[in-house]
Amino acid sequence: MQSRLLTAMLLGTLAFSANAQDDGRPTWSLRASIAGQDLIGEWELSQLSSGASKEEVLSSALVSQVGVAQGAALQIQVKLVNPSGVVTDVTGSPKLMYRPKACLTVAANGTATVAQASDSLWPCDKGAPIPLTIIYADQSAGVAAVNMYLMKVD
Secondary structure, three states, X not given: OHHHHHHHHHHHHHHHHHHHOOOOOOOOEEEEEEOOEEOOEHHHHHHHHOOOOHHHHHHHHHHOOEEEOOOXXXXXXXXXXXXXXXXXXXXXXXXXXXXXXXXXXXXXXXXXXXXXXXXXXXXXXXXXXXXXXXXXXXXXXXXEEEEEEEEEEO
């Protein structure tokens, strides 16, 4: 009886682990920019890393952090890229969700504000990192895309 239970648990674990991971790349992606400057996100860095050296990837990751000023108000422009490469501007879409961290807040229309000063939870000093995740979800069309960006305080 114990061996059957152990076998069932092992098979269940193997079946779950095989289905829980999908190594395929997403078919839809997001591109974002602020004041005409493209943000380089996780998606763009993953595209680069497939054929680049470690030094090139590290260098790209370091320059990918766009600088923003304390107290600045910025409009985040977002574009959705379909599997064929067709780009659609979705800035301000209600299907966009913003998940800012640190000293950044983002309104539903994509207007971002960088805090003037640090608070007790997040530093907002020069050089402090500002992570931002942008999600596009259109349940009726079956489209979902996400990209993560890293900015820094100038």
